[in-house]
Amino acid sequence: MGEYIVGTVRHTLLEFLHILVGFLPRMLAMLIIIAVGWVIALLLKFVLRRALALVKFNQLFQTTNLSTVLTKASLPPPDELLSRLTFWGIGIAFIFLGATALGVVALQELIAKFFLFLPQFFVGLIVFFLGLVVANFFGRATLLAAVNANHPSPRLLSNIVQFLILIMAVTMALDQMGVGYHVVLIAFSISFGAIMVGLAIAFGLGGREVARRILERRFPEDKKEEEDEISPL
């Protein structure tokens, strides 16, 4: 009986040592891969930061207002943001690579799923960025047209246009990423519908007099304000 117990304990310890001996090199490999990846990520971050500064990367985004958006969100400027994203992206990639070296099947499946998700994530980011550019462009176009048409609330109109386009862009980006598809779709439909119904009620019932004045100004019978007769050319 005693020998059986000792034999079992010895066998278990030997098994454990055997697993440990097999696991330690993989652990070491993982750590080495992560360390190398960290160094590469640091180097790339440094090089990318210098290269973006040389080509004046931030100035490319001046027309899109991205720098202002990032500053308001307490985020670093575009070149620094891209450098940091690159650093973390490469770092995380090497961590996952190191994790596959451990040989844990469940972990490997999770990592594979994550890498399958990455392309959709980047496409979603591109969709969001494009939406930001489009929102900024049309917001500015609306502002200029409203100011030159002597509209009473040009800034409000411009902000509404920008907001609506941004909402659409965020929804499309999340849809592309496949994040909470049904929740996003339902939330967007409800919000958009509510905004439109609210505007219709506010304008049609609550703003009847304003609506009448706007229409009278747009389609006047008797002009109250005299236009200029001077011809620029």
Added chain:
Amino acid sequence: MADENFLSDEFVRQLIAVGEVDIVVGVPTFNNRETIGRVLNALQVGLVKYFPRQRSVLINPDGGSTDGTTEVVKNASIQDFQTLLTSSPLRTMHRISTSYVREQDGKTALRIILAAADLLRAKACALVSPDLESITPEWVEGLVRPVYKEKFDLVTPIYHRHKFDGLLVKNVLSPMICAVYGRNIREPVGAEFGFSGQLACHYVAPGVWPKDFGESSMGLWMTTAAIVGGFRVCQSFLGPRIHVAKSSEDLVQTIQHVVGDLFRCLEAHESFWPAHSDGQPAPVFGFEYSVALEPIRINRQRMLQMFRVGVNELGSILESIVTPATLQQIRSIGQLSDREFRFTDDLWAKTVYEFASSYHRSVINRDHLLQALVPLYRGRIGSFVLENYRADAEQIEKKLEALGAQYQSLKPHLIETWTTKK
């Protein structure tokens, strides 16, 4: 030699049948039934009266009129010159009509006239609008004689205008062309021109004809291309210009098209204008006279109010176009009351120059940039009207000379900002 591929075979046959001529007068038409008869008669009388011995041809490209304009053109002729002149025509006056597909910008008509003048080896040419009500036979002499007799290459018109008419020309186009191109031209975007056959050939040469200019500013392109090409330019006083007003562009569209084309001219000629500095006056032909003109109604308060709203609401856009110092000055004048409001000459010239440089560097979408200029232009016009409400023609002339001097003195600022990246 011009590229003739866009001329129809029938038109070319008619040109060949006419042969070489001394004078070509071009009148493009599109639904001008009301006025074209009178215009053609005035041109015929002018040619007979002032150029009786010269071979001349009237060329009429029509853009597909549907109101009977082509019939009026066909039938317009003077049966009895003796009721109008003491002499009769010595030569046959030819008339050639052709039709073309009217593009959105209508430049094809001008190109047809230029190509025809080149093919006919005309010595002198004139371009006349079909919607004029104030044209007289003397306009033919005014446009053609400086070319035919005095050997100038381009004749730009001078019209007698109300002092507050054509303020975009007086405050932006004319002083900027004087300072930048070195020629003092009062009406660089006139609708009537005289030009030599040599210049016509130059205009339609491959690589010269512009692809992206609007119809309303082809005069601007013709003027600047002639200056840059080293051709002799002069001006001719024609009198008041009264025409049938069609549905025209509003101020925003006018500034987008005309000022945009001016800035495009600067880009196209940027190897020329930095080196040319002296504003030489272009000689003026014709006897200047004035007549009473209909008063113009101006809503100055509305202009200044739109200026203030524009400066307040478009601040973030203006920040990317003009320098901080200029923007600060613009904002400070926005605080002034209507009575004290002054958009000074130097501030206006600097603003226009900085807009031109920013347009060149495409700091924002170019259409948006030009739209952002509109409220500032309104402020400038409001100030101009306020300062010159009681001024007579001579005083206004002095004010415009002072404005031109500001544009001239600030040209180094334009050159500096043109090449500086923000």
